Amino acid sequence: MNERLYNLMDWAEIEAVTYAETDDPHSLLGAQVTDDGILIQTFIPTAASVSVVCGKKSYPMELEDEAGFFAALIPGKRIPSYTLQVTFDSGDTVCWQDPYAFEPQITEKEQKRFKAGICYDIYEKLGAHPMTVKGIPGVYFAVWAPNAMRVSLVGDFNLWDGRRLPMRRLPDSGIFELFVPGLSAGTLYKYEIKAKNGLVFLKADPYANETEESPGTASVVTDLSGFEWKDQDWMARRKKCDVKKxxxxxxxxxxxxxxxxxxxxxxxxxxxxxxxxxxxxxxxxxxxxxxxxxxxxxxxxxxxxxxxxxxxxxxxxxxxxxxxxxxxxxxxxxxxxxxxxxxxxxxxxxxxxxxxxxxxxxxxxxxxxxxxxxxxxxxxxxxxxxxxxxxxxxxxxxxxxxxxxxxxxxxxxxxxxxxxxxxxxxxxxxxxxxxxxxxxxxxxxxxxxxxxxxxxxxxxxxxxxxxxxxxxxxxxxxxxxxxxxxxxxxxxxxxxxxxxxxxxxxxxxxxxxxxxxxxxxxxxxxxxxxxxxxxxxxxxxxxxxxxxxxxxxxxxxxxxxxxxxxxxxxxxxxxxxxxxxxxxxxxxxxGLLEEEEHQKMQHFVSDLNHFYQTHPALYRLDYDPDGFEWINSISANENMLVFARNTEKKEDTILAVVNFSPVTYEKRKIGVPWSGKYKEIFNSDREEYGGSGAGNPRVKQSRKEECDGREHSITITVPPMSVLFFAFAGTAPRAATNREAKANYNKKKQEEL
Missing domain, CATH: 3.20.20.80 (Glycosidases)
Structure with missing residues (x-):
């Protein structure tokens, strides 16, 4: 073994890595500048040999621990760009970027905001995020586990072996993080967590954007940025919408x-x-x-x-x-x-x-x-x-x-x-x-x-x-x-x-x-x-x-x-x-819609929804007392209610007549808000909906006859088990007096002559 290399080894930390007990792997793994050169260390169980490749040069790494810990000391005073060439016991050879060559992608400010509970886009940092770091594509993983002794990233890419990719603890926040080059969307993963009591278990990612199909429980790396949205008009209108009106x-x-x-x-x-x-x-x-x-x-x-x-x-x-x-x-x-x-x-x-x-x-x-x-x-x-x-x-x-x-x-x-x-x-x-x-x-x-x-x-x-x-x-x-x-x-x-x-x-x-x-x-x-x-x-x-x-x-x-x-x-x-x-x-x-009564109910609900949307009195002032007015709330024996729904405009007023009894009330007098004409515009008892067809086809002119505490009233037919809606159709023209009628008659005669 190279004596200079041997003297640089931190055997306690190496043991922590090989026994999967480290929460600061970056302090050992990856590249560090020393007085003797650049020390590069990696832990790859089942690797037969590993070399550090810097441009056209290749430096064999020495096996320092039979568990799969390799190290190399290469000349230089600055950490170079390098890859690891790994030959496994199976004979397969791969080249990859060292996961421990990258800095955290979460800033101290973001960690402080998270600890304070005010990092409202923390999902952009925690979880799994495909990204490019230093020109190298990969996936950044981060998870909050402050009381864990160790957290490792596991998946098919490392044989679900928790020793291979331990994550770095960020001590100020309890977040563990790691950038893994070469991984991409579609990768299955979990976190292997070692608790302080020594128990080791697997957890899905709390911030995962996709999951494995059941019965699997793994998280899946995905990229949410690729979809081309076409709802810009909707989103623009939504910002200006007052849903309550x-x-x-x-x-x-x-x-x-x-x-x-x-x-x-x-x-x-x-x-x-x-x-x-x-x-x-x-x-x-x-x-x-x-x-x-x-x-x-x-x-x-x-x-x-x-x-x-x-x-x-x-x-x-x-x-x-x-x-x-x-x-x-x-x-x-x-x-x-x-x-x-x-x-x-x-x-x-x-x-x-x-x-x-x-x-x-x-x-x-x-x-x-x-x-x-x-x-x-x-x-x-x-x-x-x-x-x-x-x-x-x-x-x-x-x-x-x-x-x-x-x-x-x-x-x-x-x-x-x-x-x-x-x-x-x-x-x-x-x-x-x-x-x-x-x-x-x-x-x-x-x-x-x-x-x-x-x-x-x-x-x-x-x-x-x-x-x-x-x-x-x-x-x-x-x-x-x-x-x-x-x-x-x-x-x-x-x-x-x-x-x-x-x-x-x-x-x-x-x-x-x-x-x-x-x-x-x-x-x-x-x-x-x-x-x-x-x-x-x-x-x-x-x-x-x-x-x-x-x-x-x-x-x-x-x-x-x-x-x-x-x-x-x-x-x-x-x-x-x-x-x-x-x-x-x-x-x-x-299949019920093959039956007429179910078709009619469906048709009724569709018409009712359309009626509701096209009459502002039914929604504009939902949360303003001016939008509702009792006409009659005391007809308990008849199971009836009468009330008005209003907007700021008198002409929008809707009069609702509710009958929860099986009785048809003919010539039923009800009070109305104003003198004028009232037209039935919706009837839940129409034949097309499965009802009796009773109703009020003609416009109703109010009379100055007191009812329900109102000066004016109309007389209507109220079908059984029904709700009727009447629209205020405006004030009727005043009837001419005898003198006015005679004057109009004489004027018309003169015009004929």
């Missing part, structure tokens, strides 16, 4: 069970794009809301057990396939809202739980870090790096995939420490209360930053526990969401509709109560997947009576939703009166 009719979808191929296989994102767009346009929806499309390992999952927060579900295709889906729908004029799950994550060995051998992403106190009802982990929202992971993830879907909104699932479970827990299963906050103060601050942080960075993208909360000021601005002590699901409205209405009409009068408050609190939040009205699953029955089967009465009830329910203040959401299948509960493992019962 626009129509929003949302079609909630689970892509895996909406429609499948004849053989039962799933459609991918590219195949779904034209199918979804054509159907949604036919049905006159403004948006789709997708149940989670983030990677979820369990095949029978609805998507809420997310295992890959930065990757679209591989069972539906590649990241580029999902970009195509989003781009296609945007070019067809359809917005896309994504369900997003910051509330909890599943307990898979390869996932976020116990990531570096400690409770890294989950709260360390099991009373806060484990959700007993769901058997999942709960994020530690007070840890800046975890908060940054989630906030950056929300921004990621809007930035990289052009998502138009995020609907946050199970918000109540985040806000309350005792949610789903029995006594003794939860720990109070510092003030002794059950509020999760860290989650509150997380929401405020997320929503305030999101609005600055992604104007026009809507943030929706599913919050079912009446937390105050969910949609109030952060600067006014609110959480800062744009919209909140009104689960109370849904529960009350469904409870009311489930009753035989004979008994509905005793529960009239279930209809009117929603307007007492309607302006406490900015609400979205929903009939969602939660309402039609797990034995709750489909919407049509919730209705009492025989088939025709069920259909009339359902039409009236949907029309009442359209009339009531708030944006709208309906779960797939309910638009054509799906009869069975939702089943995530099978497609919708599209």
């Amino acid at each position: 626009e129509a929003m009719a949302v079609y909630e979808m689970h892509l895996g069970s909406w429609k499948r191929k004849e053989n039962g296989e799933l459609y991918n994102f590219r195949e779904l794009a034209p199918l979804v767009a054509a159907y949604v346009k036919k049905m006159n929806y403004t948006h789709v809301e997708l149940m989670p499309v983030m990677e979820h390992y369990a095949e029978d999952s609805w998507g809420y057990q997310v295992t890959g927060y930065y990757a679209p579900a591989r069972k539906y295709g590649t990241p580029e396939d999902f970009m195509y889906f989003m781009d296609y729908l945007h070019r067809e004029g359809i917005g896309v809202i994504l369900d997003w799950v910051p509330a909890h994550f599943p307990k898979y060995d390869f996932g976020l739980g116990g990531f570096d051998g400690t409770c890294l992403y989950e709260h360390p106190d099991p009373r806060r870090g484990i959700h007993p009802e769901w058997g999942t982990y709960v994020f530690d929202y007070g840890k800046p790096e975890v908060s940054d992971f989630l906030i950056a993830n929300a921004l990621f879907w809007a930035e990289k995939y052009h998502a138009d909104g995020l609907r946050m699932n199970a918000v109540a479970s985040m806000l309350y420490l005792d949610y789903g827990r029995q006594g003794g299963e939860w720990a109070a906050n510092m003030y002794g209360g059950n509020e999760n103060l860290e989650a509150v601050e997380f929401f405020k942080h997320l929503n305030s930053i999101f609005k600055k960075k992604q104007p026009g993208v809507v943030l929706i909360a599913e919050e079912s526990a009446a937390w105050p000021r969910v949609t109030a601005p952060v600067e006014e002590e609110g959480l800062g969401f744009d919209l909140k699901w009104n689960t109370g409205w849904t529960e009350d209405l469904l409870e009311y509709l489930s009753l035989d009409p004979i008994f509905r009068g005793y529960h009239h408050g279930d209809l009117t109560f929603s307007m007492i609190y309607a302006y406490s939040e900015d609400y979205m009205l929903t009939f969602s997947h939660d309402d039609v699953v797990n034995g709750k029955e489909s919407m049509i089967r919730k209705m009492p009576g025989r088939a025709a009465q069920q259909e009339a009830n359902l039409r009236a329910a949907y029309a009442y939703m359209a009339a009531h203040p708030g944006k709208k959401l309906l779960f797939m299948g309910q638009e054509f009166a799906q009869e069975k509960d939702w089943d995530a493992e099978n497609e919708l019962d599209w």
Whole structure:
């Protein structure tokens, strides 16, 4: 052995490398300047020989440790550009760039921002990113694992051997990083982590942009920069859009069970794009809301057990396939809202739980870090790096995939420490209360930053526990969401509709109560997947009576939703009166559309959505009390409601007449806001929708007869189980007096002469 080389060896560090215990491999491996020349060291198990190639010169490396540690001392005072020529025991020879010849690609400033929880584009640094460094193409890997003893990159490229590519710890942040030349998109990889207790395990990349197809759990290197977007017009309009003053009719979808191929296989994102767009346009929806499309390992999952927060579900295709889906729908004029799950994550060995051998992403106190009802982990929202992971993830879907909104699932479970827990299963906050103060601050942080960075993208909360000021601005002590699901409205209405009409009068408050609190939040009205699953029955089967009465009830329910203040959401299948509960493992019962009654229901919903979008009174002032006016809220015995929806323009006014009884009310007098003409412009009981056809074909002229506390009224026919919409058609010309009539007659005679 070369004596000079021998004297330069740091045998303790060499042992740390060969036994896979180093967290600073760059201090030993690669090239270092010494007084005797340039020392180059590498560790390649199964290599028979290694040479350092500098231009046209080649320097054989000496085997310093039989495990595969090689070293060479070459002349020079500056580190040259070099490659390693490796001959393996098999006889194969390859040349590669030394992974330990490159500096970190994360700056100290970025690390400080990450530690403070304010590096909102951290996904550009952590994860796997194809890039070129010093003119050499490869992939940069970085992962946060501050409590790990050692982290190594493993994959097919190094026989999944954790000794071969140990990563460098950046001590200020706990990030491990490594640039590997020669790797490219499509490479499978994981991180091998050695915990302080000596256990060694594999983890998928928390920031991976693509994942291996199930049942595999590896991460996949991908390049998100290659897709050519064509939705620039949509994105420009979105920035200027005030969603609260626009129509929003949302079609909630689970892509895996909406429609499948004849053989039962799933459609991918590219195949779904034209199918979804054509159907949604036919049905006159403004948006789709997708149940989670983030990677979820369990095949029978609805998507809420997310295992890959930065990757679209591989069972539906590649990241580029999902970009195509989003781009296609945007070019067809359809917005896309994504369900997003910051509330909890599943307990898979390869996932976020116990990531570096400690409770890294989950709260360390099991009373806060484990959700007993769901058997999942709960994020530690007070840890800046975890908060940054989630906030950056929300921004990621809007930035990289052009998502138009995020609907946050199970918000109540985040806000309350005792949610789903029995006594003794939860720990109070510092003030002794059950509020999760860290989650509150997380929401405020997320929503305030999101609005600055992604104007026009809507943030929706599913919050079912009446937390105050969910949609109030952060600067006014609110959480800062744009919209909140009104689960109370849904529960009350469904409870009311489930009753035989004979008994509905005793529960009239279930209809009117929603307007007492309607302006406490900015609400979205929903009939969602939660309402039609797990034995709750489909919407049509919730209705009492025989088939025709069920259909009339359902039409009236949907029309009442359209009339009531708030944006709208309906779960797939309910638009054509799906009869069975939702089943995530099978497609919708599209065969029902061969039957006339289901065709008519579908036609009704399409027309209703179009009517809603083309009448500003039904959406422009959803969150302004001036947009709603009771006419009659007290006709409990008749199961009736009458109210007006308004805009700033008198001529936009819509009068809604709601009848949830099976009785036809002929010559029913109702009060009206102003004197003038009123024209029926929509009737849920039309024959074309499966109704009786009763209605008001002629324009109604108001009379100065007091009714419902109004000076003027009209007399109408109200069909059973129906909702009628009347438009204010203007003030009628005043009738001429006798003197005026005589003068007009004489004038006409004179003109004839």
